[in-house]
Amino acid sequence: MxxxxxxxxxAVFAYSVILHEVAxxxxxxxxxxxxxxLAGRISLNPLVHIDPLQTIAMPLxxxxxxxxxxxxxxxxxxxxxxxxxxxxxKMWTAIAGPITNxxxxxxxxxxYTVTSLMAAAADVQNSIADTVLPFxxxxxxxxxxxxxxxLPPLDGSRLVAYLLPRPMAFAYERLEPFGILLLVVLLISAxxxxxxxxxxxxxxxxxxxxxxxxxxxxxxxxxx
Numbered sequence: 501m502x503x504x505x506x507x508x509x510x511a512v513f514a515y516s517v518i519l520h521e522v523a524x525x526x527x528x529x530x531x532x533x534x535x536x537x538l539a540g541r542i543s544l545n546p547l548v549h550i551d552p553l554q555t556i557a558m559p560l561x562x563x564x565x566x567x568x569x570x571x572x573x574x575x576x577x578x579x580x581x582x583x584x585x586x587x588x589x590k591m592w593t594a595i596a597g598p599i600t601n602x603x604x605x606x607x608x609x610x611x612y613t614v615t616s617l618m619a620a621a622a623d624v625q626n627s628i629a630d631t632v633l634p635f636x637x638x639x640x641x642x643x644x645x646x647x648x649x650x651l652p653p654l655d656g657s658r659l660v661a662y663l664l665p666r667p668m669a670f671a672y673e674r675l676e677p678f679g680i681l682l683l684v685v686l687l688i689s690a691x692x693x694x695x696x697x698x699x700x701x702x703x704x705x706x707x708x709x710x711x712x713x714x715x716x717x718x719x720x721x722x723x724x
Contacts, residue, residue, distance in 0.1 A: 505631045512636040514546055516604060517573055520597040520643055521549050524576040527596035531589035533582035541576055549573040575653070587662055594658030598644040605640035608633050609708040616716035638705040645701045649694070651683055652676035 522544065525536035540548050550556070551574035559571035576593075583589025612633040619625060648656035652675045661669040675682070686693050 501627060505628050508628065508632040509635045512632060513639050515544070516601060516636065516640050516643055518544060518546060518549055519600050519604065520647070521573050521576055523596040523600035524578075524593055528576065528578050528583075528589070528593040531592055532584040533579050533589060533593075535579045535582065536576045539577055551575070591658050591662035594655040595648075597655050598647045601640040601644035601647075605637050605644070605704075605708060608636040608640065609712045612637065612709065612712040613715045613719075616713055617719055620716060620720050634705075634709045637708050638701075641705045641708070642701050645697055645704070649683070649697060652679040654679065654683070 522542055525541040528535065529537045529542065536542065543549075551572065554572040555574070556571075578590070578593060580586045580590055612629070615629040615633065619629070647654050648659075650656040650660045652661075652673055657672070657676075657679070661673055664672060
């Protein structure tokens with residue numbers, strides 16, 4: 501049972517990341533840039549989203565050096581000049597990923613409400629669903645919140661750049677080559693700087709998971 505639950509959790513995590521990347525590619529195509537679509541990135545095949553450095557090497561290196569796992573998928577290729585409206589195209593393409601993760605979190609929360617209700621009505625325990633669905637809710641909230649950190653090249657930086665005046669946006673986007681390094685340094689040496697993000701992740705996850713349980717209990721009381 502534990503092995504099955506772990507396998508489901510790995511699958512949920514993998515496809516939460518994949519759907520995040522597919523959302524980027526799909527939105528870019530809708531905004532006028534077919535680059536990602538032509539590169540085969542609107543796909544549920546995990547292999548097309550694996551990056552040797554960010555998906556494999558960096559998580560292994562961080563795990564062995566500081567016990568922390570952090571990584572990412574292969575960046576979705578875009579051509580800003582191909583967008584019908586370049587500034588809007590970059591922004592919507594970026595935030596499509598976190599929005600997808602939020603939608604997945606709400607969908608999994610609804611599934612958790614239903615499975616909790618069915619298990620309670622039948623007076624049985626659904627240990628796999630009780631493990632996998634809360635995990636899926638948490639991982640999608642983490643992906644949404646973490647990617648909205650306003651540090652280039654994370655998705656939140658595209659929204660900030662869109663809202664800034666053009667000269668400030670250009671200067672801000674020049675941080676991109678150093679963004680991942682800065683983020684890793686922050687995670688290792690100054691995690692307190694990111695504490696508001698951790699708090700938002702924990703609060704949103706707890707609200708969805710506990711809210712699902714409360715809804716199931718309320719539905720049972722009404723039905724009973």
